[in-house]
Amino acid sequence: MLSRRALPMMAWHSLAMLALACLPVIKLAAPWWSIPKRELLPAVLLIGAYAASALISAAFIRGEGRAAAGHALLVTMSVFALCLLGMLLLNVTTPRYLLLPIFAAAVTLIPLSRIGPRARHFGWLAPSIASAAALLFTVRVLAFQPATPGLEIERTFVSTAFYTLQVTAYKHLVPKPATRGGGLDLLGNRILLGTGDGRLYLLDLSTGTDAVDVQPLPTTVPANREEFAAAFGGSAREPTRSSEWSAEGQPTVQTWRFRVADVVAREHGDLVQLYASHHYWHPDAGCFVVRVSTIEASHANLVDSLRDARWRTLYETLPCIPMTGERRMRGKHLFKGEEVGGRLAFLDDDTLLLTVGDHGFHGTASHDVFSQDPSSAYGKTIRIDLRSGAARVFTAGHRNPQGLFIGADGRVWLTEHGAQGGDELNLLTEGANYGWPYVTYGTDYGATAWPLTRDQNRHDGFVQPVFAWTPSVGISNLVQVTGDALEIWRGNLLAGSLATRSLYRLVLDGDRVVLSEPIPLDRRVRDVLELPDGRLLLWADDGSLLLMEQARDSNGAASFASLCLGCHRIEDGRDHRIGPDLFGVVGRKIGHVPGFDEFSPALRAHAGHWTRERLDAFLRDPQAFAPGTTMAFPGIHDATVRAQIIEYLANPSSTIAARR
Numbered sequence: 001m002l003s004r005r006a007l008p009m010m011a012w013h014s015l016a017m018l019a020l021a022c023l024p025v026i027k028l029a030a031p032w033w034s035i036p037k038r039e040l041l042p043a044v045l046l047i048g049a050y051a052a053s054a055l056i057s058a059a060f061i062r063g064e065g066r067a068a069a070g071h072a073l074l075v076t077m078s079v080f081a082l083c084l085l086g087m088l089l090l091n092v093t094t095p096r097y098l099l100l101p102i103f104a105a106a107v108t109l110i111p112l113s114r115i116g117p118r119a120r121h122f123g124w125l126a127p128s129i130a131s132a133a134a135l136l137f138t139v140r141v142l143a144f145q146p147a148t149p150g151l152e153i154e155r156t157f158v159s160t161a162f163y164t165l166q167v168t169a170y171k172h173l174v175p176k177p178a179t180r181g182g183g184l185d186l187l188g189n190r191i192l193l194g195t196g197d198g199r200l201y202l203l204d205l206s207t208g209t210d211a212v213d214v215q216p217l218p219t220t221v222p223a224n225r226e227e228f229a230a231a232f233g234g235s236a237r238e239p240t241r242s243s244e245w246s247a248e249g250q251p252t253v254q255t256w257r258f259r260v261a262d263v264v265a266r267e268h269g270d271l272v273q274l275y276a277s278h279h280y281w282h283p284d285a286g287c288f289v290v291r292v293s294t295i296e297a298s299h300a301n302l303v304d305s306l307r308d309a310r311w312r313t314l315y316e317t318l319p320c321i322p323m324t325g326e327r328r329m330r331g332k333h334l335f336k337g338e339e340v341g342g343r344l345a346f347l348d349d350d351t352l353l354l355t356v357g358d359h360g361f362h363g364t365a366s367h368d369v370f371s372q373d374p375s376s377a378y379g380k381t382i383r384i385d386l387r388s389g390a391a392r393v394f395t396a397g398h399r400n401p402q403g404l405f406i407g408a409d410g411r412v413w414l415t416e417h418g419a420q421g422g423d424e425l426n427l428l429t430e431g432a433n434y435g436w437p438y439v440t441y442g443t444d445y446g447a448t449a450w451p452l453t454r455d456q457n458r459h460d461g462f463v464q465p466v467f468a469w470t471p472s473v474g475i476s477n478l479v480q481v482t483g484d485a486l487e488i489w490r491g492n493l494l495a496g497s498l499a500t501r502s503l504y505r506l507v508l509d510g511d512r513v514v515l516s517e518p519i520p521l522d523r524r525v526r527d528v529l530e531l532p533d534g535r536l537l538l539w540a541d542d543g544s545l546l547l548m549e550q551a552r553d554s555n556g557a558a559s560f561a562s563l564c565l566g567c568h569r570i571e572d573g574r575d576h577r578i579g580p581d582l583f584g585v586v587g588r589k590i591g592h593v594p595g596f597d598e599f600s601p602a603l604r605a606h607a608g609h610w611t612r613e614r615l616d617a618f619l620r621d622p623q624a625f626a627p628g629t630t631m632a633f634p635g636i637h638d639a640t641v642r643a644q645i646i647e648y649l650a651n652p653s654s655t656i657a658a659r660r
Contacts, residue, residue, distance in 0.1 A: 013054040016109050017047050020102050041233070042087065042094050046102040049083035053110050061114060069111040076110045093252075153210050157551055159561040160505070160519050162488045166551040166558065167521065169544050173214055174201055176543035178237040179225075181259035183343075183477065184529040184539050187272065188299075191529065191537060193545075194263030194276060197236070198223050202302075205531070205547065212545075218307040221260045222293055223278035229255035231283060232323075253323065253335045258288075261342020262527075264352075272299045275314065277342040277354060287320035290340060290356055290377075292384065315384050315391050317356055317377035327367060329360050336360035339417070343404035343477060347383065347412070353394060354382045355401035355414065362399070362437035363452060364444070371397050371436050379436060381414065381428065397434035397462060403477040403495060415478055415495055418442035419450065421470035425478075425495070426463070427511055435462030441470055467506065467513040474499030477527045485534025485550060496525030496538065503528065503538070503548075521546065556648025559641050570652050579631075585610050586650040602628035615646050 024039050053076040061071050080103055087094055152171040157164055174193065181196030191203040198221035204213035229236040234255030260278040267273075273296050280291045292315040297305035322328050329336065341357035358379035363369040371379020374393065381401065383394040395414075403415030412428040422442025426434055437452045439459045449456050459465070469475065478495035493506040493513075501522050507515035524541035531537055538546040551558040560570070567579040573593065575581045580596040588610050591603040603626050608614075614625070619642045622631040636642050 010054070010058065012113060013051070013109065016105055017050055020047055020050065020105060023098055023101060039095065039098075039233075042092055043098050043102075045083055045087060045092065046080075046094075046098055049080050050102060050106045050110075053079040053106055054113075057110055057114065064114055066115065068114040072114045073107060073111040076106050080106065157555075157558045157561045158519060158521070159565050161517055163486060164551040164558055164562045165519070165548050168210070168547040169523075170212060170547070171542075171544045173203075173212060173545055174199070174216075174543065179256045179259050180238065180338075180524075180526065180541045181261050181340075181342075182539065183262040183264075183527040184537060185264045186529070186532070187265040188267065189532070191531075192263055192265045192274070193539065194221060194260055195543075196259040196261075197225065198260045198276075198278065200263065200274070203545075205535075205537070215303070218303060219295060219309065219311070221263070221276040221278050222280075222311045223258070223260050223276075223291075224281050225255075225258050225279075227283060228258045228279070228281035228288065231281065231286075252333060254333050254337065255335070257335060257337030259337060259340065261290075261340045262344045264344045264346065266346065267299060270299050272297050272302055275344055275352060277340075277344055279337060279340060280316070282320055285320055285322075286324060287322045288335075289320050290317045290342060290354075291315065292344070292352070292354055314352075314386075314389055315354065315382070317382075319376060321359060321361070321378075330365040331360070339400040341398070341401040341416075343401065345404045345406045345412075347406060350386050352384045352386055353404060353406070353412070354384060355398065355404050355416075356380055356382060357398070357400040358436070364437075369437060371399065372433075372438065383430075394430050395428050395432050395434060397436045397438075399436045399440075402475060405478050405480060405493075407480050408482065413478060413480070413493060415475040417475065418468070418470075418472055420445045420447070421472050422450075423469040423472045423475045424465035425467040425475070425493070425506065425513065427466050429463070432463045434465070435459060438462070441465075441468045442472065466511060467516065469516075472499060473497040473502070473504070474524075475504075476525055479528045479530045479536075481530065481534075483530060483532075483534025486536075494528055494536065496528050498524040498526070498541065501525070556644035556646075559645050560648050563636070564645070570649065582649055583652065586612065586615065586646075590614070600626070600628060600630040602626040602630075612646050612650070615649065616642050619645065 021043065024043050056075050056079065057072040061068050061075070084094070151173055154169040154171065156167045156169070158167055174195070177195035177199070178197040182194045185192045187202065189204075189206060191205065193201040193203055200217040200219060200221070202215040202217060225236040232253040232255050234253055236256060236258070238256045258279045258281070260276055263274060263276045265272060265274050273294060275292055275294045277290060277292050279288055281288050291313055293311045294314045295306065295309050295311045297309050323334060328334060336359045339357035339359050341355040343355045345353050347353050356378050358370045360366065361368045361370040361378060368376070370376040374396075377393070379398050380396050381394040381398065381404075382391050384391045398414070398416050399419070400417040401414050402417060403413070405413045407413065414426045414428050416424050416426065418424060418440050419442045422440040424434075439453055439462050440450050441457065441459070443450050474497055476496035476498055478493050481489045481492050481494060483490070489505065491508060493508065495504045495506060497504060500518065501520065501524055503519040503521060503525055505517040505519060506513050521538070523544065523546065525538050526541050527539040529537045536548040538548065540546060551562075567577055568582050569575045569577055570582045573581050573583040574595050576596045580593045590606040590608060590610055591599040606626060618625040619636050621635040622629050622633055636645070
């Protein structure tokens with residue numbers, strides 16, 4: 001039985017354990033009930049080791065002083081050694097943010113409690129302060145959730161070949177999805193948006209203003225993401241920090257990559273049919289598949305009829321991929337959900353094409369080579385008959401086909417990810433094999449070759465890609481420009497990029513790409529859609545929508561991009577082109593800037609500094625301002641345009657940015 005003197009010690013240790021129990025809440029900024037089991041289990045075991053050490057010390061160590069403290073330290077270290085050995089045998093991951101604080105608290109506070117009354121009185125401060133701070137932070141996490149941010153509209157201008165584009169980014173138009181993925185499609189005069197976590201919205205951009213009408217639909221794609229996450233003690237929500245994606249301290253199954261890959265819509269008489277591709281977890285069999293699910297509703301009363309409608313399964317891949325056993329994936333992460341493919345497109349009124357990635361089963365980290373196995377649906381494009389539900393392989397030999405577009409001429413374009421390099425644009429022919437994993441222009445990660453290719457840097461024996469990117473750009477979905485809004489680009493392909501945060505314009509000459517122009521957007525572009533009026537709508541991984549169109553409004557950023565950006569930057573005052581960088585030009589000495597020594601004698605002869613008035617005179621007529629200047633520019637006659645450019649030069653960071 002514990003002595004009366006041991007009761008205050010237990011209270012002391014209880015306070016310490018209460019503070020330690022708050023560590024997962026503080027680390028993950030989430031309540032206990034939503035923390036993954038693989039985070040809670042080691043916390044329970046380690047705090048249990050602390051409690052066992054404290055109880056054994058209180059029950060069996062007599063007296064106080066340094067000797068008793070030493071014995072308590074030995075007991076604590078022995079208990080923790082047994083605990084860590086058990087966790088190792090049970091394959092329980094031990095996160096450092098739990099192990100180090102709990103072990104440090106145990107080997108400090110438990111021996112300290114045996115030194116004597118004075119040490120205990122002093123030692124009360126540590127657990128009291130720690131538990132109070134931890135509880136306050138926990139209450140803040142549980143009670144004061146951050147408010148949903150309001151809509152933000154950011155307008156930028158991008159200089160491209162032939163056009164200055166106005167890019168309007170709508171941030172927080174819809175709640176940020178729990179994971180990446182999803183896609184866009186036209187539904188009448190509105191846009192269907194499906195997010196990676198399965199939520200569906202109808203968007204209306206036809207108002208001609210910055211206002212976008214957003215209507216959530218009363219159904220979600222039946223991807224059982226939470227059930228999959230719970231099966232592996234993970235989370236269905238993407239981590240907020242990239243450091244949390246690693247296996248250390250996290251589930252080796254990155255459960256948040258389980259996703260909805262795409263959505264498309266079809267109007268059929270008075271009915272609207274929605275189709276979605278997504279992962280699906282079979283808990284009884286312990287394996288997952290890729291499904292195409294469909295739902296049908298009345299066009300006239302879409303929202304109400306969707307509320308009562310039910311999804312049905314149109315197609316499901318074979319085999320069901322196991323997460324354990326001999327046929328599983330090997331490596332640091334056992335689930336390559338990001339390699340789902342999952343793009344959908346209508347080949348005709350009765351046929352749907354689906355792309356399916358190989359999920360990493362290409363023979364280096366698995367026994368199976370899915371993309372070359374005729375009995376497997378993975379690493380393929382699948383042709384699905386919408387009337388009968390019958391499906392067959394359309395093409396084979398793909399890794400992670402992220403983009404699919406069927407042109408008005410019937411040509412089927414596909415983009416897919418290589419490994420380290422070798423992203424491809426392919427023109428599909430039914431029955432063709434595109435070679436993965438036996439041929440690729442990429443290499444293995446961290447290597448200089450791909451181990452399954454016999455002749456490196458060759459594509460012999462299989463259909464060649466139309467174009468390949470090395471290094472990889474993380475190519476995503478694509479469209480072909482057909483409208484008049486960007487007439488010079490008509491017939492070009494526009495493909496999104498995840499890795500380079502860009503859009504690529506691909507100029508075709510027959511079946512050959514003769515030019516690839518990157519258009520930087522500073523966002524991971526997941527999907528691209530051409531609207532009926534020729535504008536482009538892009539869906540990005542940060543949950544924002546980008547509306548791209550030819551710049552029409554006159555403003556300083558657009559005018560600078562179209563009139564000045566060819567010779568001048570406005571970056572940092574040192575990044576010069578043929579002309580000097582113009583950052584900070586207002587107030588700068590005329591004809592002098594660090595790192596640029598090519599000013600004409602005419603400008604160097606000018607005394608004083610650039611003012612708004614002097615810039616206006618120079619932009620109106622450079623030769624009149626400085627006769628003999630080498631500025632090959634006739635001047636800007638429109639005073640409004642000059643004023644806007646000068647305002648932009650004076651305040652580039654507070655106005656709309658022009659990027660190249």
